[in-house]
Amino acid sequence: MLTERQLLILKVTVDDYIQSAQPVGSNQLSKKPEIPFSPATIRNEMADLEGMGFLEKTHTSSGRIPSEKGYRYYVDHLLTPRALPQQDIVQLRSVFEEKLTETEQVIKRSAMILSELTNYTSILLGPDVRRHIVKKLSIVPLTQDTAVAIIVTDSGHVENRMFAIPPGLNPSDIEKMANILNERLVGVSLNNLHLRLEQETLTILKQHVERYGELFHTFRKAVLLPHDDENIYYGGKLNILKQPDFHDLQKIRDLMDVMEESKHIPMILPVGSQGLHIRIGSENALSAMEDCSVITVSYNIGEEQTGSIAIIGPKRMDYKRIVSILDLLSGDLSKELTRIFKGT
């Protein structure tokens, strides 16, 4: 389809534009050592590349910038992942030097480092809490009519929720209930918790606890909905403001809005998918992100696929570098979190 020379010119054009953020002209290109052609030749080729939709002009007599199709082709065929400079590797791995004991901490730090290293915004999704297994469940009464329910999972995650005790209830009943719940619910995943709660424990509670109905109801309501946005971690939310590509305040607002709103996160981070993905401009589902590219990668704990990492930047993003960084990080993060989780 494309000749060798066209490939070369496309690649160098994209590289140059990624680096300079300025439309690339034929003269400029011809001065590069890897380009032995005259400006006129380059102009011809560029005209062809434009005809095929890989390049664009910002106005009739401007230099060329890559189109989305151009970026796509570049990413799919012209990306030669280069080894990261040692310094970057060191900085990236500094997270793991700290020997943090909590998953949450590691992910938080990773998000920070990632944004510092890339100058883009990073979003990390932690392992899905709902798949964790209940290790212990306890109820701590606070006052006459409030108590807090605490659920510890096998990963060391702690969920806690306050709930109201129906007035005039026997305190020993609460203790009984806690015991029964503990017996019956340890080993169940948070996902299945409310199912089990109704199927198994309800009948048993009926037998042992007075006024089980009210108590059960209020407890169930408390435990039912886990906060779902609490395992999203951001790094460098403000890095967008550093990018010369974004100058329209309205667009910046829309973009930041979308990123902060946790309900949009599934649109940005494809939760289920394995491996590395790149979405360029309008390939993104959200219109606010039509000027952005998103690179995502998944990581795992043990054999399970659990979390995702995303980097959000301008379309004119340093794909080569980011891909290398994410490759490295996802591997390291998987190892580290597995280590923590297995407790070795």
Place this chain on the structure above:
Amino acid sequence: MLTERQLLILKVTVDDYIQSAQPVGSNQLSKKPEIPFSPATIRNEMADLEGMGFLEKTHTSSGRIPSEKGYRYYVDHLLTPRALPQQDIVQLRSVFEEKLTETEQVIKRSAMILSELTNYTSILLGPDVRRHIVKKLSIVPLTQDTAVAIIVTDSGHVENRMFAIPPGLNPSDIEKMANILNERLVGVSLNNLHLRLEQETLTILKQHVERYGELFHTFRKAVLLPHDDENIYYGGKLNILKQPDFHDLQKIRDLMDVMEESKHIPMILPVGSQGLHIRIGSENALSAMEDCSVITVSYNIGEEQTGSIAIIGPKRMDYKRIVSILDLLSGDLSKELTRIFKGT
């Protein structure tokens, strides 16, 4: 010092500028019904007000805008708090209609509503966790060599920290330790926890637990530092971008940076102080905020002064409205949180 007429003109000028964000001219002012003077008179008075430093010009032949001194005078002497429109009150109180059971939830929602209502950024500081009293302490072993320590306070707040168990330690020792800690530490404030930990429990542990040293050390390290930035709640971080006063991207960046960085929070929110405070422009300690005004107010739970609320906006902020809103909210919030805390 200032004549009646000067006061009137100053007040109307500030009001107008707050509303329009445009320099105010003498013609414009003379058209207002509350101003019965001719433009020429107004010009004379304005020239005087400028001489005294209450007004400024953006260029030689422009209208006037308030100087910081002007705002200060306005806020100190010309602010006639007007009753809030019913609709605002309803919206503000909607937080309390939800009958939330957790302090954290209430504060979070308040921050959101506040920013929606004002179109500025709000920061709420929750009650200082370190003053809470330990209600229960437990240790849940996860694996051979990790465990999670859980501390429940009287307010229903739950702190949890993972820590490593020194290899080859007897599990029963951990249980013993948990029991001893519980006996000795319930009733102590988180603030004094590490003090007590060393003074009282150490000697007792020595008697009952083998290899108390390592275990104690690692546990102590885990419990020692409470995360301090976790009771800061934001609302409308992006509202700055809505303000016409801010167009310089660099300034916006600096400002947002400062606000997000939790180490700067004490500079923004004077943690100790009672009542309502207004800081205008360079009265703020941080240079990034020299174009902002900050209004803060404290609230309490029971008799204790505990938290603060801040609204950050441009100097050209609607002081009258914000003061009314904060007055109302701080009262309501105090009542609501006291209710939750006392558990009635």
Place this chain on the structure above:
DNA sequence: TGTTAGCACTCTACGTACCCGAGTGCTAAT
């Protein structure tokens, strides 16, 4: 036949000139 030098053309960015309108300060009249 593919490549390149040359040239006319196009468009942006920038600077200058100009005018309009809103506003001011000052003076003189009320």
Place this chain on the structure above:
DNA sequence: ATTAGCACTCGGGTACGTAGAGTGCTAACA
């Protein structure tokens, strides 16, 4: 003391000219 009148100032918009970077096309060249 107040105000009408007037000359002056300045920002913002529009028009215009130029320099520079870039293009497309044609014709010459290897």
